[in-house]
Amino acid sequence: MSLTVSGVSRSFGGVEAAQDVSLQVDPGRIVGLIGPNGAGKTTLVNLITGVLRIDRGTVSVDGEDVTAKTIVGVARAGVSRTFQNVRLLTDSTVLENVTLGLAQQEHSSFLDCMLGLPAAQRDRRAVRDKAMQILADVGMVEYAHRIASGLAYGHQRRVEIARAIAVKPKYILLDEPVAGMNDVEAGEMIQLFKSFAERGIGILLIEHNMRFVNALCEQIYVLNTGRIIADGTPAEISQSPDVIAAYLGT
Amino acid sequence: MINFFYAYQPLIDFFLLNAGFALSQYIVLRAGVFSIATVGIVSIGAYSAAIVMKSLGLSIWIAAPFSALVGLAVGLLLSVPLARLRGPYQAIATLAFVQIVAAVALYAEPLTGGALGMNDIPKQVSTLGLVFALAFVLYILGSLSRSRIGAIFDALRQDEAVAGSLGISISFHHALAFALSGAIAGLFGALQAGYIYSIEPHQYGFVMLTMTLAAVILGGRRSIWGPVVGAAIMTFLPEIARPLAENRLLLNGLLLVVVIIFLPRGVVDGLIALVRRRRTSAVTWPAESSKEVRT
Ligand SMILES: Nc1ncnc2c1ncn2[C@@H]1O[C@H](COP(=O)(O)OP(=O)(O)OP(=O)(O)O)[C@@H](O)[C@H]1O
Ligand SMILES: [Mg+2]
Numbered sequence: 001m002s003l004t005v006s007g008v009s010r011s012f013g014g015v016e017a018a019q020d021v022s023l024q025v026d027p028g029r030i031v032g033l034i035g036p037n038g039a040g041k042t043t044l045v046n047l048i049t050g051v052l053r054i055d056r057g058t059v060s061v062d063g064e065d066v067t068a069k070t071i072v073g074v075a076r077a078g079v080s081r082t083f084q085n086v087r088l089l090t091d092s093t094v095l096e097n098v099t100l101g102l103a104q105q106e107h108s109s110f111l112d113c114m115l116g117l118p119a120a121q122r123d124r125r126a127v128r129d130k131a132m133q134i135l136a137d138v139g140m141v142e143y144a145h146r147i148a149s150g151l152a153y154g155h156q157r158r159v160e161i162a163r164a165i166a167v168k169p170k171y172i173l174l175d176e177p178v179a180g181m182n183d184v185e186a187g188e189m190i191q192l193f194k195s196f197a198e199r200g201i202g203i204l205l206i207e208h209n210m211r212f213v214n215a216l217c218e219q220i221y222v223l224n225t226g227r228i229i230a231d232g233t234p235a236e237i238s239q240s241p242d243v244i245a246a247y248l249g250t
Numbered sequence: 251m252i253n254f255f256y257a258y259q260p261l262i263d264f265f266l267l268n269a270g271f272a273l274s275q276y277i278v279l280r281a282g283v284f285s286i287a288t289v290g291i292v293s294i295g296a297y298s299a300a301i302v303m304k305s306l307g308l309s310i311w312i313a314a315p316f317s318a319l320v321g322l323a324v325g326l327l328l329s330v331p332l333a334r335l336r337g338p339y340q341a342i343a344t345l346a347f348v349q350i351v352a353a354v355a356l357y358a359e360p361l362t363g364g365a366l367g368m369n370d371i372p373k374q375v376s377t378l379g380l381v382f383a384l385a386f387v388l389y390i391l392g393s394l395s396r397s398r399i400g401a402i403f404d405a406l407r408q409d410e411a412v413a414g415s416l417g418i419s420i421s422f423h424h425a426l427a428f429a430l431s432g433a434i435a436g437l438f439g440a441l442q443a444g445y446i447y448s449i450e451p452h453q454y455g456f457v458m459l460t461m462t463l464a465a466v467i468l469g470g471r472r473s474i475w476g477p478v479v480g481a482a483i484m485t486f487l488p489e490i491a492r493p494l495a496e497n498r499l500l501l502n503g504l505l506l507v508v509v510i511i512f513l514p515r516g517v518v519d520g521l522i523a524l525v526r527r528r529r530t531s532a533v534t535w536p537a538e539s540s541k542e543v544r545t
Binding site: 051072075076080081087088099104108112113116121147163164166167 | 390393397398401402409412414415417418472
């Protein structure tokens with residue numbers, strides 16, 4: 001039982017954006033993925049989630065091979081994500097953004113929806129209630145009826161996290177989730193992500209803020225020019241000569 | 251009041267038909283599909299209804315649902331090759347479809363009457379019938395709008411990769427939009443055939459295509475009332491502007507440009523957004539600006 005990436009490679013023309021990358025995220029664990037700008041962190045998330053095609057290697061979710069699956073297929077296998085450059089439905093409200101994450105959990109049939117039957121209406125009400133709970137978890141209830149594009153950047157990130165968690169994922173990939181947040185807000189996110197892990201969700205956390213990563217992760221992978229150059233506990237990582245070289249530039 | 255109605259009845263009927271065509275165009279655009287196949291399917295619906303009414307002597311009560319089914323099937327078939335295309339490529343491919351349909355109508359003379367079209371189609375459609383059909387379509391689209399399907403269509407229009415990352419099937423919902431659009435187009439094609447006595451290929455050409463598209467752009471792509479209001483403007487404005495004679499088309503064009511500049515979401519959706527903004531006036535509200543913050 002884990003999200004397992006083994007030997008994944010992908011090149012763009014001459015650029016090897018991922019070279020033989022292997023890593024594992026277990027349920028209920030928060031695993032860090034760090035590396036300098038352009039290291040290939042976002043590319044790896046796109047490879048795992050089926051946004052980009054994988055040249056070599058495999059990705060599996062709790063034993064199910066999802067290497068060749070589409071975005072939708074990987075999502076349905078239980079992998080959710082947030083985007084480095086927040087992608088909310090900018091024309092929709094905060095609540096609508098989060099209910100979208102719950103749409104797959106509705107049970108009413110297409111006929112119920114088409115004829116506006118009570119089953120469809122019940123579903124919508126239930127989903128809205130659930131979305132409000134999730135918004136409460138991320139501290140965004142009072143913004144529920146605001147248009148998403150009008151929110152401050154940090155608030156938009158919270159909405160995106162709420163939407164990603166609404167799908168009840170087994171694993172969630174967070175691409176720099178606290179970028180643009182102040183220390184207080186980031187502190188709240190520490191509590192939030194710990195609560196996700198306590199619920200058994202495995203988290204892959206991409207982040208440049210090392211204090212934040214050290215506060216959450218027992219295990220960290222370091223990516224540089226598409227390769228994993230080190231992995232281990234925060235203490236081990238900070239001592240690794242390769243990592244120091246990668247960050248300081250040799 | 252009664253006199254007024256009789257004087258304008260044909261115009262009202264044309265509005266009801268145009269509203270149906272616009273709703274067919276609307277539902278694909280709402281789901282983020284840039285198909286302009288509506289006119290082609292309206293044509294197929296009109297011809298299939300005319301053929302079964304004339305040669306089999308069936309009534310419009312059978313012909314209209316039959317055409318709706320034909321339209322649905324055509325919409326579904328179109329969705330297969332179009333699933334791999336996006337944006338302008340979908341528009342071009344469906345434009346080609348409209349032209350193929352027109353060519354077939356022109357050359358399949360034994361069936362369609364060729365360039366002369368089909369005449370003496372029994373007139374069985376009344377204003378009331380059109381109102382009933384439009385109300386029926388609006389009821390279904392309104393129910394869908396309030397359900398998850400409407401929410402999913404709105405999401406697909408704004409960012410389909412995000413919808414996909416939440417496990418929502420993009421191809422299924424696009425096919426659904428095509429099927430709905432096709433069924434509505436087929437239905438209203440049949441109603442038109444059962445209303446105007448005669449149909450010919452050139453009716454289903456560029457003029458109808460721009461009319462239908464402009465109705466949705468003027469009215470809006472989100473609320474179901476957008477295309478209805480848009481169709482009303484496109485139908486009644488030329489009448490009101492009758493004194494302008496040849497310059498009426500100019501007025502149409504001007505109106506379209508003004509709306510696109512000042513109410514880019516269309517009249518109905520634009521006004522809804524304005525009202526929402528009033529209600530939450532304390533909120534910072536940069537229009538569609540989250541892109542600016544993106545890194
Ligand atoms: N679709 C693509 N086509 C070509 N090159 C790409 C593509 N996607 C990523 N790359 C390249 O892959 C490399 C890794 O980029 P990526 O965005 O994954 O880095 P990152 O570690 O997320 O950086 P940052 O910390 O700045 O977010 C870069 O050199 C980038 O130019
Ligand atoms: Mg990145």
